Amino acid sequence: MGQTIIEKIIQLHSKDEAVSGRIVWMDLDIRSARDFGGPNVVKHYEREYRDSPLADKSKTFFTFDLCAPACTLKYADNQQACRDFARRHGIEVFDVDRGIGSHVLIEEGLARPGSTIVGTDSHMNVLGAVGCFGQGMGDVDIAFAFKTGTTWFEVPESVKVVLIGKPSAATDAKDLTLFLGKELGTKKIALRSAEFYGETVKDLGLAGRITFCSMITEMAGIIGFIPEYGAELAGEMKRFSGRAFSPASADKDALYADSLKLDVTGLPPQVAVPPSPNSVKSLAEVRGTRIDSGFIGSCTNGRTEDFARAAEILRIRKVKKSVMLKVVPATRRVYEELLKRGILETLFESGAIVVNPGCGGCAEGHVGLTGKGETQISTGNRNFPGKQGKGRTYLASPAVVAASCVAGEIAGPEDL
Amino acid sequence: MEKDIRQGRIWVLLDKNGKIIEDIDTDQIYHNAHLHITDIAEMGQFALGNLEGWTDFPKKCQGGDIIIAGRNFGAGSSRQQAVDCFIALKVNALLAPSFSAIYFRNAVNSGFPVLGVRDLESLIAGKKFVSGDVIRFDVKTGQAENLSRGIPLKIEPMSSVQYEIFKAGDLFKYGKTLT
Numbered sequence: 123m124g125q126t127i128i129e130k131i132i133q134l135h136s137k138d139e140a141v142s143g144r145i146v147w148m149d150l151d152i153r154s155a156r157d158f159g160g161p162n163v164v165k166h167y168e169r170e171y172r173d174s175p176l177a178d179k180s181k182t183f184f185t186f187d188l189c190a191p192a193c194t195l196k197y198a199d200n201q202q203a204c205r206d207f208a209r210r211h212g213i214e215v216f217d218v219d220r221g222i223g224s225h226v227l228i229e230e231g232l233a234r235p236g237s238t239i240v241g242t243d244s245h246m247n248v249l250g251a252v253g254c255f256g257q258g259m260g261d262v263d264i265a266f267a268f269k270t271g272t273t274w275f276e277v278p279e280s281v282k283v284v285l286i287g288k289p290s291a292a293t294d295a296k297d298l299t300l301f302l303g304k305e306l307g308t309k310k311i312a313l314r315s316a317e318f319y320g321e322t323v324k325d326l327g328l329a330g331r332i333t334f335c336s337m338i339t340e341m342a343g344i345i346g347f348i349p350e351y352g353a354e355l356a357g358e359m360k361r362f363s364g365r366a367f368s369p370a371s372a373d374k375d376a377l378y379a380d381s382l383k384l385d386v387t388g389l390p391p392q393v394a395v396p397p398s399p400n401s402v403k404s405l406a407e408v409r410g411t412r413i414d415s416g417f418i419g420s421c422t423n424g425r426t427e428d429f430a431r432a433a434e435i436l437r438i439r440k441v442k443k444s445v446m447l448k449v450v451p452a453t454r455r456v457y458e459e460l461l462k463r464g465i466l467e468t469l470f471e472s473g474a475i476v477v478n479p480g481c482g483g484c485a486e487g488h489v490g491l492t493g494k495g496e497t498q499i500s501t502g503n504r505n506f507p508g509k510q511g512k513g514r515t516y517l518a519s520p521a522v523v524a525a526s527c528v529a530g531e532i533a534g535p536e537d538l
Numbered sequence: 539m540e541k542d543i544r545q546g547r548i549w550v551l552l553d554k555n556g557k558i559i560e561d562i563d564t565d566q567i568y569h570n571a572h573l574h575i576t577d578i579a580e581m582g583q584f585a586l587g588n589l590e591g592w593t594d595f596p597k598k599c600q601g602g603d604i605i606i607a608g609r610n611f612g613a614g615s616s617r618q619q620a621v622d623c624f625i626a627l628k629v630n631a632l633l634a635p636s637f638s639a640i641y642f643r644n645a646v647n648s649g650f651p652v653l654g655v656r657d658l659e660s661l662i663a664g665k666k667f668v669s670g671d672v673i674r675f676d677v678k679t680g681q682a683e684n685l686s687r688g689i690p691l692k693i694e695p696m697s698s699v700q701y702e703i704f705k706a707g708d709l710f711k712y713g714k715t716l717t
């Protein structure tokens with residue numbers, strides 16, 4: 123019988139038969155821990171395995187991105203505990219200067235098509251963007267993976283989703299993603315792997331794919347893949363890894379649990395309204411909602427292309443005086459590109475607060491919170507109550523966030 | 539096996555309209571403001587600390603109680619604390635129609651019983667699960683009973699890996715039985 127993409131990838135890493143519904147033991151190409159979760163991984167490891175060596179230190183990493191650099195004493199202690207452990211075991215640390223762990227793994231060429239990666243980051247499945255099976259896990263799982271290099275996993279069923287039609291010219295990958303969340307909710311791909319087909323998604327480059335795949339978590343899915351790709355993506359991936367890009371594709375007779383068609387013809391820009399990333403409306407329905415602050419960044423929209431799009435809008439405009447716009451590049455590499463291309467300057471001059479790379483602005487605590495009564499518009503992936511403070515958060519594309527920050531109310535570039 | 543049988547008073551997580559709460563995310567279970575805490579004993583006081591109507595849960599909960607929640611429980615982040623906070627309160631088990639993948643793994647790996655219940659809404663509507671009732675179930679067979687009302691019930695039993703880890707105590711102990 124034919125195999126889906128997830129079955130193929132797991133099969134390459136398991137002696138057990140990788141058929142959906144089965145629990146198999148799976149070898150892991152990379153296991154990583156962040157500054158949150160990491161200290162607990164260390165604690166578990168030392169309690170359970172003392173000084174005994176890791177399964178493979180060259181496949182084990184720490185990535186610090188959540189609170190970078192540490193803004194509380196506790197985080198500083200926790201990061202240092204990880205660094206000390208890393209030194210003792212000879213593990214590489216992508217430290218607080220590097221940015222969001224999952225993105226760093228792509229840039230370092232470590233996240234490759236067909237590989238298996240786990241980490242203490244619930245958005246590790248963003249790696250589906252490059253055909254890699256990434257999966258977020260808790261600290262017990264990761265400590266076990268550090269030691270054994272394996273994990274148990276129930277091979278998920280797969281859903282085939284075909285996007286038909288051409289969205290309106292004003293939309294980008296984020297609008298598609300939010301629309302997807304609206305249509306799929308947390309039920310249709312829950313605990314499943316999703317494969318997305320259709321011209322619109324095929325044409326997405328790395329940044330767009332990252333945006334698209336990053337929010338599978340919010341739809342309760344295991345991972346999402348976009349099997350068809352263009353030359354742009356292949357080129358980008360080769361630059362990172364030095365290898366030809368050759369992701370797995372599903373067999374023609376692969377078995378799917380469900381098959382869905384979504385018509386995106388003429389889709390206008392989308393906005394997720396609080397309190398859920400899947401309660402999505404069209405921009406037209408929320409246009410004019412007053413905002414106090416904006417945020418561009420996160421593992422969903424923290425790539426160079428995202429900031430370039432915002433800069434196009436902010437080049438000849440200013441962020442409204444009453445609005446605070448926070449800009450956080452995903453990684454140091456992105457930061458460098460923004461610097462060299464003059465994008466940082468544009469954003470700075472428009473009035474934005476530009477800070478160092480990482481999860482700031484998405485994770486609560488770093489780069490500020492929202493206060494009671496504050497309304498924020500964000501390119502992040504979550505707007506659950508309390509996620510970034512007490513305020514209300516709308517989710518949108520970089521273009522809509524930038525335009526809204528100029529207007530002082532939710533708006534698209536065409537409204538300016 | 540005795541450990542297989544769980545018994546306790548239930549808390550059905552209903553909203554103010556009496557509807558079972560679905561998609562409870564990890565920030566509602568254990569808010570990220572407390573993520574720096576690494577000592578399990580300190581985590582109990584924050585359990586459900588951001589879930590409307592249930593913020594006083596740590597005060598109401600007694601050791602041995604069982605929580606019943608709506609589908610997709612534990613959505614959101616990978617934080618183990620969202621499981622550990624219940625372990626800290628000595629919660630006996632957690633039942634829901636489904637859990638987020640990461641949450642489910644975290645619970646399984648900690649040896650904390652999380653089990654599926656089908657048709658939860660109709661069970662609640664049929665007054666088969668009412669907060670305060672005492673229920674008993676067998677994690678291996680899924681045989682269950684509402685003792686307060688004398689109603690037999692069925693829940694989904696553990697899978698074999700889940701049961702093996704549960705029996706060993708946690709993933710680490712289970713791992714050591716393999717080598």
Ligand code: SF4
Binds near residue numbers: 245484
């Ligand atoms: S940006 Fe936010 S969602 Fe993404 S990895 Fe960082 S904390 Fe998680």
